[in-house]
Amino acid sequence: MILPQVLLQSLVFMNARDCGGCHPRQAQTQRDTPMAHALIPAADSKFLQLHPDLPFSAGGVKYRIQVAASAATFSVVSGRSSFSVPHVWAFGNGITGQTYLFQRNASWYEAAVSFYPALQGLDWTPGHSTRPHTDLEEAVGRRLDNVEVRRCFGCHSTGAKWDPSGRLESIEPGVRCEACHRNAEAHRSTRSPMARLGGLGPEDLSAVCNDCHPSWAEVAANGPRGVPNVRHQFYRLIESRCYDALDKRISCTVCHEPHSHTVRPAAFYDSKCQSCHAAGKICPVAKSDCVTCHMPKTEMPGLHFAFTDHRIRIARPGQSYPD
Ligand code: HEC
Ligand code: HEC
Ligand code: HEC
Ligand code: HEC
Ligand code: HEC
Ligand code: HEC
Ligand code: HEC
Incomplete structure (x- = not known):
């Protein structure tokens, strides 16, 4: 995966935490599933790599998502004000759609526009078409509070850890082994038995x-x-x-x-x-x-x-x- 420098500096990335060495059969195919890609740095998005310059405008606001080198830049121009951010997370890389989260003045935002495979382009993120877009703060997207942003990352990644100030400390992007196979810590270190999920009703x-x-x-x-x-x-x-x-x-x-x-x-x-x-x-x-x-x-x-x-x-x- 291509990692934008800033993400690398501020974050510890974990990697299917060592299950694959002993369980290669599951690890080799699981990493290519939509669930494993439910969260990725936007520069890695298969959709954005195919469309490295995506424009969308509506209500007098111009949006653009551009991928170059290892950064995906989201930019918004509203009247005479503009905003642009080079470090963006992409949620959803499967068949339905992709939504972008970014930080602005230390707060998290859900971008006003999303990518839709059916359109091969951008359109409003669900719920955003009816929001006001007149000033830049409203136009960039919806500000998320700390609880909501943790919930987004919680379902789209594995074992995300946040420090008390609300900064993302470490993450394994996507739904990986331990999202479904819980309490694996002791199993990895001392080989204590794991619950078997096969054959559950x-x-x-x-x-x-x-x-x-x-x-x-x-x-x-x-x-x-x-x-x-x-x-x-x-x-x-x-x-x-x-x-x-x-x-x-x-x-x-x-x-x-x-x-x-x-x-x-x-x-x-x-x-x-x-x-x-x-x-x-x-x-x-x-x-x-x-x-x-x-x-x-x-x-x-x-x-x-x-x-x-x-x-x-x-x-x-x-x-x-x-x-
Ligand atoms: C050092 C090698 C090793 C590592 C690392 C390891 N496992 Fe295992 N795992 C085993 C072995 C050997 C068994 C079968 C022995 C047993 O029944 O406990 C097993 C059993 C399991 C089972 C139950 C299988 C069954 O048929 O009962 C699950 C689920 C599982 N592992 C998941 C994981 C996950 C998830 C990880 C990563 C967090 C992981 N394992 C890491 C060696 C390992
Ligand atoms: C940690 C959260 C999480 C858990 C646990 C989870 N899922 Fe998912 N699942 C997701 C997300 C997020 C997506 C959307 C992936 C995308 O489109 O990017 C998804 C997508 C899917 C899909 C559609 C994509 C595909 O692979 O065909 C299926 C099917 C699915 N999940 C089944 C399951 C089943 C069955 C379980 C329980 C055994 C499960 N999921 C557990 C979060 C989870
Ligand atoms: C009897 C078969 C069957 C069962 C059982 C089943 N699914 Fe599906 N599921 C399908 C089919 C068929 C599709 C469409 C696949 C396609 O279009 O290629 C699908 C698609 C999906 C999708 C992708 C989104 C969509 O709407 O197309 C998700 C997510 C999903 N299933 C989750 C689940 C979960 C969670 C369960 C258990 C509650 C489940 N499925 C049980 C047959 C099943
Ligand atoms: C409770 C767990 C949960 C939370 C919280 C959550 N998601 Fe998801 N998300 C899912 C699951 C499960 C799917 C796959 C659903 C399906 O295919 O039926 C999904 C799918 C998606 C998709 C793919 C497009 C689509 O509509 O299927 C996007 C984009 C997405 N989520 C973004 C977000 C964002 C942004 C947030 C926070 C504002 C968020 N999610 C919060 C579980 C969650
Ligand atoms: C979306 C949830 C989910 C994820 C992610 C996931 N698994 Fe599983 N895993 C299951 C389920 C459910 C079963 C039982 C399969 C069945 O009924 O056929 C299973 C079965 C297994 C088994 C056989 C033992 C058993 O519990 O039946 C092993 C070993 C295993 N998984 C390892 C892994 C490894 C390694 C990873 C990461 C590369 C992983 N799994 C990721 C849900 C998951
Ligand atoms: C082209 C569409 C179509 C396909 C494909 C199809 N069905 Fe049906 N099925 C129907 C319709 C329509 C009915 C209702 C018939 C009636 O009562 O008039 C029905 C009825 C049924 C019933 C209820 C029968 C009863 O007497 O109450 C079952 C069970 C069923 N289908 C199962 C299946 C299964 C299993 C398959 C695949 C092997 C299948 N169907 C493929 C259209 C379809
Ligand atoms: C676990 C067993 C089971 C599975 C798997 C299952 N069914 Fe059924 N299905 C039933 C039972 C039980 C009924 C209700 C009794 C009856 O009408 O035979 C039913 C009813 C139906 C009906 C009539 C529904 C109505 O509203 O009258 C249809 C149609 C049907 N099934 C189609 C399917 C199709 C298609 C699949 C696969 C995608 C499927 N079933 C998988 C057990 C099952």
Whole structure:
């Protein structure tokens, strides 16, 4: 990874903390997953490297993200004032979108614009199109308080440590081994046994993922309601008639091997469905590509991405979103 000098000077970077030497099979593929790249220095962004000079203007404000040498510079021109910052973190490097965080006068900000693969360009960050952009302070983005910024880094990296003044001390960017395999310290040093995650049923497995992917209970209590909850896979899957808290055949990891990300053809999932449905009611309509009809893609307004609805069901044309 290319590291901007300033990031290197002020931060200790850790690296898949020595698990790979003894567990090469998981380490070799996990490092290429979207989760492992959920946070990266923006100069390493595959999107920005492909588009080294990205402009966006709206409401009289001009935005630009440029990558040169080992820095990604975010700049904003509003009327006669301007702002530019060369050290930016990129959140999200998967299939949906990428948002940028930076520091300005010792505070953290979420940039007003994000990159969307579907557009191959910039557009407003979710929630920003309706914010005021008249003065520079508002135009650059949304100021984040200490609690929120730690939460962003908490879900998008592993073991981030902050000093009492709010400065990031050390970080392992992205979701790496110890985000899911907890309490590994003693295992690494004295080989004390690790909890085995293989073969967990859906209920127990969710405890591993729910730090970051919200649980059914969280969404049931706090929302969001309507289409914006399509991205909360636990909520959607548990609402589906296929779900059984104790049946391993419907665990997330049946369909998503946690150490690899391969774009799968729809037919890949057929055997997962048929592990339950072969013996029961059989589909009167089709014999393959089950997910294309029963896990419909649902576009989320403002995100330029159609999420996969994990509420497995018979989706009728013109039917409203079942919540
Ligand atoms: C010095 C070599 C070594 C290092 C470093 C190491 N492991 Fe292990 N690990 C082992 C061995 C050997 C086993 C199998 C022995 C056992 O069952 O405890 C194991 C078992 C495991 C298991 C349970 C496997 C099972 O089938 O029961 C997990 C999970 C695991 N390691 C994860 C990790 C993670 C995550 C890291 C990094 C934080 C790590 N290990 C670092 C050697 C190592
Ligand atoms: C430390 C937080 C964290 C934990 C724990 C976590 N995830 Fe993720 N996951 C993320 C983030 C952040 C992304 C978005 C990655 C991106 O697009 O850059 C993501 C993306 C994904 C994706 C879509 C990308 C892909 O690889 O296809 C899947 C599937 C996924 N997670 C499944 C799981 C499962 C299953 C678990 C539990 C075994 C889990 N995650 C645990 C944070 C986490
Ligand atoms: C509670 C954990 C959590 C927190 C806090 C969090 N994220 Fe995420 N983030 C995720 C997960 C999980 C995904 C993947 C979700 C999916 O694909 O359904 C994700 C995906 C993303 C993506 C990819 C685009 C998208 O919309 O899927 C971006 C960009 C992002 N997060 C930015 C941020 C920023 C910026 C913050 C702080 C303001 C933040 N996240 C806070 C867990 C979190
Ligand atoms: C997103 C969560 C997540 C991340 C990140 C992750 N793992 Fe795993 N790991 C799992 C789950 C879940 C299983 C059980 C897999 C299954 O059911 O097929 C597992 C299984 C394993 C096993 C087999 C033993 C067992 O627990 O079943 C080893 C060894 C292991 N992981 C090592 C690693 C190493 C090394 C890394 C980092 C390079 C890593 N894992 C990153 C979730 C994760
Ligand atoms: C753990 C077992 C299990 C798995 C895996 C599973 N299902 Fe189901 N599914 C069920 C059960 C149980 C029902 C409810 C009883 C029935 O109608 O047979 C159901 C119901 C359904 C229904 C009818 C829903 C309704 O609202 O009437 C559809 C359609 C369906 N499943 C499709 C799928 C598809 C497609 C997959 C794979 C993506 C899948 N199922 C995976 C167990 C499962
Ligand atoms: C082209 C779209 C399509 C595909 C592909 C498809 N289905 Fe269906 N499926 C439907 C529709 C539509 C219905 C509702 C039929 C009706 O009741 O009129 C249905 C019904 C079902 C039912 C409920 C049956 C009942 O009698 O209650 C199950 C279970 C099911 N499908 C499973 C599957 C599985 C498993 C696959 C993959 C092997 C699959 N479907 C592929 C469209 C599809
Ligand atoms: C029966 C199979 C199945 C199960 C079980 C399943 N998924 Fe998925 N998931 C899919 C399919 C199919 C896609 C779309 C993949 C594609 O488009 O290539 C997907 C996509 C995703 C994505 C990427 C964003 C999106 O909306 O396309 C995330 C994140 C995700 N799943 C998380 C989870 C989590 C967390 C669980 C457990 C609660 C889970 N999935 C359980 C089949 C499944």
